[in-house]
Amino acid sequence: MKVDIISRIKKVLQDEGLRFTKQRKAVWNELENSNDHHDADKIYENIKLKKVSVSRATVYRTLDVLAKNKFIRKLDVGDGRIRYEAKTSKDHHDHMICLDTGKIIEFFDEDLENLQDKIAKKHGYKVIRHTHQLFVKPIKK
Amino acid sequence: MKVDIISRIKKVLQDEGLRFTKQRKAVWNELENSNDHHDADKIYENIKLKKVSVSRATVYRTLDVLAKNKFIRKLDVGDGRIRYEAKTSKDHHDHMICLDTGKIIEFFDEDLENLQDKIAKKHGYKVIRHTHQLFVKPIKK
DNA sequence: GTTGTTGCAAATACTTTGCAACTAT
DNA sequence: ATAGTTGCAAAGTATTTGCAACAAC
Numbered sequence: 001m002k003v004d005i006i007s008r009i010k011k012v013l014q015d016e017g018l019r020f021t022k023q024r025k026a027v028w029n030e031l032e033n034s035n036d037h038h039d040a041d042k043i044y045e046n047i048k049l050k051k052v053s054v055s056r057a058t059v060y061r062t063l064d065v066l067a068k069n070k071f072i073r074k075l076d077v078g079d080g081r082i083r084y085e086a087k088t089s090k091d092h093h094d095h096m097i098c099l100d101t102g103k104i105i106e107f108f109d110e111d112l113e114n115l116q117d118k119i120a121k122k123h124g125y126k127v128i129r130h131t132h133q134l135f136v137k138p139i140k141k
Numbered sequence: 142m143k144v145d146i147i148s149r150i151k152k153v154l155q156d157e158g159l160r161f162t163k164q165r166k167a168v169w170n171e172l173e174n175s176n177d178h179h180d181a182d183k184i185y186e187n188i189k190l191k192k193v194s195v196s197r198a199t200v201y202r203t204l205d206v207l208a209k210n211k212f213i214r215k216l217d218v219g220d221g222r223i224r225y226e227a228k229t230s231k232d233h234h235d236h237m238i239c240l241d242t243g244k245i246i247e248f249f250d251e252d253l254e255n256l257q258d259k260i261a262k263k264h265g266y267k268v269i270r271h272t273h274q275l276f277v278k279p280i281k282k
Numbered sequence: 283g284t285t286g287t288t289g290c291a292a293a294t295a296c297t298t299t300g301c302a303a304c305t306a307t
Numbered sequence: 308a309t310a311g312t313t314g315c316a317a318a319g320t321a322t323t324t325g326c327a328a329c330a331a332c
Binding site: 040041060080 | 295298307
């Protein structure tokens with residue numbers, strides 16, 4: 001399966017006249033092989049650790065290319081650093097951020113999605129995209 | 142009513158050993174008298190226009206003081222600039238941002254709030270706060 | 283007079299960009 | 308050869324901070 005998505009990316013980029021260089025592949029790998037939501041700098045550091053040559057500029061540019069082509073998703077938690085996540089099979093979801101640990105939990109709720117559409121419609125709009133983040137704390141036993 | 146909230150602010154700040162200076166009052170006025178959601182720079186510019194002396198530093202510091210004391214709310218739309226809104230009588234609400242015009246519409250939905258709590262609970266968490274933004278487009282007739 | 287506040291300019295943090303060297307096709 | 312890509316360093320943007328002068332109590 002991993003091979004598949006890599007070739008899909010390669011193809012999509014090539015169709016746009018773009019190349020899937022080792023730097024771009026490295027950025028993608030960081031995102032694909034991690035369940036965490038890293039920021040650009042973390043991704044940069046991780047690639048460096050693997051002795052692949054990159055610059056921050058390239059990381060940012062690559063994240064942009066991947067996001068524009070919908071292979072990754074940006075996550076703005078509101079603390080100044082944008083996190084990224086690979087879009088693999090699992091599709092749309094929102095995030096719950098634990099205020100104690102910083103852990104990011106993904107969730108999806110059909111009713112919630114429908115309710116949003118309903119609310120927007122009531123105001124004469126349709127929802128194009130949304131961000132929904134719950135800042136939470138564990139329920140103590 | 143306006144007098145009331147101003148004295149409340151004054152009191153709360155004084156209880157903390159802080160002062161409600163003309164700069165701070167000016168910042169508050171900008172927020173209170175506007176239904177729009179301005180960013181720090183806009184607020185700074187508007188105060189300047191009224192020939193009150195301020196600096197950006199003071200605006201930022203004041204916004205911080207007011208936010209910490211819950212008189213205003215920060216709004217992170219994800220475009221790099223943080224917007225602010227006064228908390229007047231109308232309490233919690235979320236935002237709908239029109240992608241065509243940039244207009245920010247406030248909304249509140251009880252069911253939505255409950256649903257969020259339910260979802261968090263299912264994961265063993267309780268919601269402390271949340272951000273929920275719908276990026277929308279008008280339904281064309 | 284003590285403590286908080288202001289404004290300036292410099293610093294910060296994250297991200298973007300210009301450009302010359304480089305690389306894939 | 309041509310067109311895309313990289314890395315560097317510089318620039319950009321929004322915000323924060325150190326500090327000396329100033330204002331409020």
